[in-house]
Amino acid sequence: xxxxxDSDGAREIERLYSTPDIVRQRAEVLALLAPRPGERILDxxxxxxxxxxxxxxxxxxxxxxxxxxxxxxxxxxxxxRAGALPAVTLALGTAESLPYPDGDLDAVVSxxxxxxxxxxPRAFAELRRVVRxxxxxLLLDTDWDSVVWHVADRDRHARVMAAWEEHLVHPHLPAxxxxxxxxxxxxxxxxxxxxxxxxxxxxxxxxxxxARTIAAYVANRGGLTAADGEAWLADVRGGDYFxxxxxxxxxxxxx
Ligand SMILES: C[S@@+](CC[C@H](N)C(=O)[O-])C[C@H]1O[C@@H](n2cnc3c(N)ncnc32)[C@H](O)[C@@H]1O
Numbered sequence: 001x002x003x004x005x006d007s008d009g010a011r012e013i014e015r016l017y018s019t020p021d022i023v024r025q026r027a028e029v030l031a032l033l034a035p036r037p038g039e040r041i042l043d044x045x046x047x048x049x050x051x052x053x054x055x056x057x058x059x060x061x062x063x064x065x066x067x068x069x070x071x072x073x074x075x076x077x078x079x080x081r082a083g084a085l086p087a088v089t090l091a092l093g094t095a096e097s098l099p100y101p102d103g104d105l106d107a108v109v110s111x112x113x114x115x116x117x118x119x120x121p122r123a124f125a126e127l128r129r130v131v132r133x134x135x136x137x138l139l140l141d142t143d144w145d146s147v148v149w150h151v152a153d154r155d156r157h158a159r160v161m162a163a164w165e166e167h168l169v170h171p172h173l174p175a176x177x178x179x180x181x182x183x184x185x186x187x188x189x190x191x192x193x194x195x196x197x198x199x200x201x202x203x204x205x206x207x208x209x210x211a212r213t214i215a216a217y218v219a220n221r222g223g224l225t226a227a228d229g230e231a232w233l234a235d236v237r238g239g240d241y242f243x244x245x246x247x248x249x250x251x252x253x254x255x
Contacts, residue, residue: 002116003167003217005047010073012213014048021196021206025140025247028194029111030054032249033138039106040064042130044095045113047071049078055109056085066100068093095123103132111140112247115168124184128254137186137252140194144171146246149207151235160232163222164214174248186252198243207243211236 003009016022029051035041035058046052046067055065065087069075075090082088093099095110095117108127117123127137144165151157165171178188198207215233219226236243 001166002169005069005071005074007073007076010048010071010077012209013074014077016206016209016213017048017050019204019206019209021198025194025196026051026054026111029109029138029140029249030058032190032192032251033107033109033136035059035063035107038062040066040104042066042068042098042100042105042108044098044108044110044127045069045116046078046090047074047112049074049081049083049090051109051111052078052088052090053082053085056082056087059087061086063087064089066091066105068095068098070094096126098126098130100130102129103135105130105135106132107136107138109138112142114139115141115170115173118169120170120173120180121183124180124186128185131254133254135254136189137181138249139177139252140247140249141170141173142245142247143174144245146193146248148242148244149236150240150242151232152239153232153235156228156232156235159222159224160214160218160229163218163224166221167217174250177248177250181250181252185255187255188250188252190249190251192249194247194249196243196245196247198241201237201241205243207236207245 037060039059043052046069052067066089068091198205215229218224219229
């Protein structure tokens with residue numbers, strides 16, 4: 001079962017994505033997307049609305065910053081954060097069926113979302129439909145094989161990571177982007193990695209918070225117990241602390 005983006009899940013993501021690691025990641029995403037005043041931009045799976053708020057500031061009152069998300073709890077957080085900005089609209093919906101006319105948008109951005117989307121060919125066909133000729137698409141997702149976490153019990157760690165892969169539909173999506181985007185009628189113009197590095201323990205870091213989520217998620221999955229999850233959490237926090245992972249970004253434009 002994938003992660004639930006209900007009100008508890010939405011608040012957890014909001015806290016996680018307020019850490020300096022993800023604030024830095026958003027700044028890099030914005031720099032790559034380079035939104036301009038007056039542009040019409042869609043954020044697919046806009047979640048708590050952090051990026052939407054930044055996009056609205058960049059496009060200004062003459063542009064549009066659309067957010068779409070299937071989770072009412074996420075949209076409520078986004079409305080509170082960015083709903084009053086003149087460029088912002090929020091809709092309930094999914095990546096597989098975008099409620100925008102053909103060629104309506106200058107750009108579409110989506111961070112940490114397509115890894116949860118079951119039907120990627122359909123979702124990429126929708127992306128291709130709504131982006132205007134000469135427009136651009138920026139996607140960011142994780143490959144969970146990119147994680148380096150220092151632990152004493154590597155065997156248990158491997159079992160925890162395997163169970164955690166069930167929290168999303170595509171744990172290794174970025175490696176397939178180029179082919180899948182080409183199949184949908186896009187040309188990839190850039191690919192880049194954005195590392196997250198936590199070389200020491202800090203309660204307000206991405207890795208400290210996601211570790212708690214992972215420990216709770218893996219309880220009673222893949223042959224692991226709640227005690228296994230807690231023991232793994234103590235293991236990553238004990239001794240020498242070290243965490244690193246990559247987010248991957250792709251920029252593409254319609255062929
Ligand atoms: C990890 S959160 C990322 C939120 C936001 N993009 C960010 O980076 O702050 C994943 C989001 O994807 C949304 N989501 C899940 N399945 C989706 C789908 N099929 N189409 C669009 N959004 C989806 C969830 O509701 C959630 O808000």
